[in-house]
Structures are given as C-alpha cells and as structure tokens.
Amino acid sequence: MATTTHPKVHCASGSLTLAQVAANTLAGTIVVDPAPDRTITVLDGWLRAAGHNAAGATTLIITDTTASPVTIVSATAGALLQDVVARFGASNVTFTAPNAALTKGKGLRIGCTGSALTTSHSLDYLIYYTVTV
C-alpha cells in the first residue's frame, strides 16, 4: 500500500459556456481528452458559476467519457452560486467516486442532467487528477 512513487498531480482548469455544458444532448464537453491505456483518478476540485447563480439543470455532472459514463461529481444547480467555489464533497456537491480509478483509456467531461444550465454566463472548473498507465 505504501508508495515511494510520488504520483504527479495533474490539473484540468477552465471555463465552459452554457452551450458547452449542454452540448451533445446534455452530455456536455470533454475537458480531459481520452488517452489510450491511461487511467484517470479524480482526487479533488471545485466548480463555480460565473455571471449569476446557476439554474435550469437538475444537476451539473463530471463524468468519464465511456458510452455508459461513470459520474464522479454531481452538483445540484442550487449549489452553484455566483462566484462561490463549490468544492467536491461539499453540501449538494456529491463526490461519488473519490479515489476510484475510472475507465481505462477514457477522459473526463462536464455536462448536466434534467435540462440545460441557465442564468449563469459560464461555469468555471478545477479538477485535480492522477494518470496511471
């Protein structure tokens, strides 16, 4: 169990428009490209609504890019307040699969459920993860 490998932490950060969050029939937009034979483990991160509190969607989700995606983080729209950092694991920001290795060869995407995200102008995100071969 103990490690001396000191795994590197990678980081995906940026801002998505509402259209990008609702793209692909709400499946959303890829924020970490899939890489063959690489396995991602999400460690931590946060979401933040910009421009206005979030509304419309039931939840905002971070998933892997498999055909039947694994949901890693699920945040209710009500948890995404303007300019407030909503950390994974905070109230109404369910961190479903912390430390769990995701599907090999798949990336990460951010989308939503129920209906499109509205009222906010964009969604800021920061995701810490490791990559193993």
Next chain:
Amino acid sequence: MALQFRSNRRMRCVHGQLTAAQVNAASRAGTVIVKPEPGRTITVWDGWMRTDGITSGATAVILTDTASSPVTAWSMAVGGLTAANVARVGLATHSTHADVGTPLTGGKGLRIGCTVGDFATSTVLDYCIFYTVES
C-alpha cells in the same frame, strides 16, 4: 514557521483507503502510506479524509511523519468524520493543521493513525493527501 516562497514545485498525491485495523495498527501509530526515503523531505499542503460511517472511539485521526517522535502534519477530530462526507484540511472546529506547509522530518515518510482510542464504528477511511518532496 512562515511559509517559504518557492514556485513551480511539482505537487504529488497519495490516495487510497485504510481499514479500521490499519488505522489502529502499531498501537494507533497507524499504517505507512508513503515510504521513507533517505535524503527526501516531505511537506504536506492539502488533503481530505472520508469515512463510511460516523466515527467514534478515537479522539482524532492523524497524519504524521514516520519519525520515532513523529511530527503531526494534520489531525482531524472524529467529530469531523461523518458518513461519506469529505473532511478537508481547514475544516472548521475539527481540523488541526499547524504543520501543513511545514517541511516534516527529513528522510521520513507519512503514516495515518489515530489518538487516545481505537478508530471505531466506521470500517474504512478514504484519504487523499497532497504533498511536495524535496531533496
């Protein structure tokens, strides 16, 4: 100790799950999660813990170095460890983190244990610790 200014340090992470028995091992000194390496000094910067139930028995779960007189980088009182909730460094009331950001004992690793009583009721502890390593 004031934080020293350095830039472009590569952040590392150790993450996993310990059983209650592993947290209670070695008379509650716990289980090593990062092995000691001669000439390397670890500094813990951030992290979280999570349990599968309300935690009882112990006073706190502690992250220490592996020195014979260990330095505690971070401790989380069990009141902060409630079922499936992520308890972070800095959690109000429950987190003690005076040595987060302070280089630990040179040449030592990291371990997770507990204090006063055995970690109980919860059966597992998930952890994720962000740290840097310097020679």
